[in-house]
Amino acid sequence: VVSAVLDSPFPPHVDAYDSLPAGAVAAVDAAFDRCNRLDACAPDLGATLDTLLDRLDEAPTAVTTRSRSALLLDDVTFARLLTSALAHPDGPSLVPEAVVLAGAGRLAQAVAILEDLGPTGRAVGDQVSEGAQLSSECADEVPFNRFDDPPGPRPLAAAVAGAGTDVLALCRIWEVSPSSATADQPVYSEVDVLLLTGRLDPVTPTAWAGATAEHLP
Numbered sequence: 001v002v003s004a005v006l007d008s009p010f011p012p013h014v015d016a017y018d019s020l021p022a023g024a025v026a027a028v029d030a031a032f033d034r035c036n037r038l039d040a041c042a043p044d045l046g047a048t049l050d051t052l053l054d055r056l057d058e059a060p061t062a063v064t065t066r067s068r069s070a071l072l073l074d075d076v077t078f079a080r081l082l083t084s085a086l087a088h089p090d091g092p093s094l095v096p097e098a099v100v101l102a103g104a105g106r107l108a109q110a111v112a113i114l115e116d117l118g119p120t121g122r123a124v125g126d127q128v129s130e131g132a133q134l135s136s137e138c139a140d141e142v143p144f145n146r147f148d149d150p151p152g153p154r155p156l157a158a159a160v161a162g163a164g165t166d167v168l169a170l171c172r173i174w175e176v177s178p179s180s181a182t183a184d185q186p187v188y189s190e191v192d193v194l195l196l197t198g199r200l201d202p203v204t205p206t207a208w209a210g211a212t213a214e215h216l217p
Helices: 016-038 045-057 076-086 091-103 106-119 127-144 155-174 207-214
Strands: 003-007 061-064 070-073 192-196
Touching: 016 045, 016 076, 016 091, 016 127, 016 207, 045 076, 045 091, 045 155, 061 106, 070 076, 070 106, 076 091, 076 106, 076 155, 091 155, 106 127, 127 155, 192 207
Parallel strands: 003 192
Antiparallel strands: 061 070
């Protein structure tokens, strides 16, 4: 291999669940800043989101989705929908609209927008795919995270950290043996590598690309 291109890298030595809250906050803030510069955005989107997440944390609300199923919407669930939607190409334009709707109490409409932008396919709700993912996460990633570091003052950071805590609880049920310490070591290479990353990516934050670059030429 003479050279390589890595898009949105997830380096093994990064403690994903401990670092993801800050990365998600940075990506959402960048999306709101972009909206303020390019579009006719509602003011104070960040404050609207903070207030909404605090409210959903204190009083989760039942909403009916487009599929007519009931969803108990708390801060963790809304943050998951929000960050998944932001990763969609249309996310930066539609996520602010969903936040405004949710902040105004129109939760079902907001959830409909976010769900339309979320991931689809076999992995969503499929027991085999989710089991395969947990087998990897519970062995290769979860054992090397602390899960007790303060996520930061923002409600979004706390909500994203809460999703990680949910995974930790599942891993305690899954009982997968942890991988050896080598699974948490950085990858070194003498090959020239071009790293691609996006400021609006809440799933593989730009800081992870920086951590990858530290061990490459």
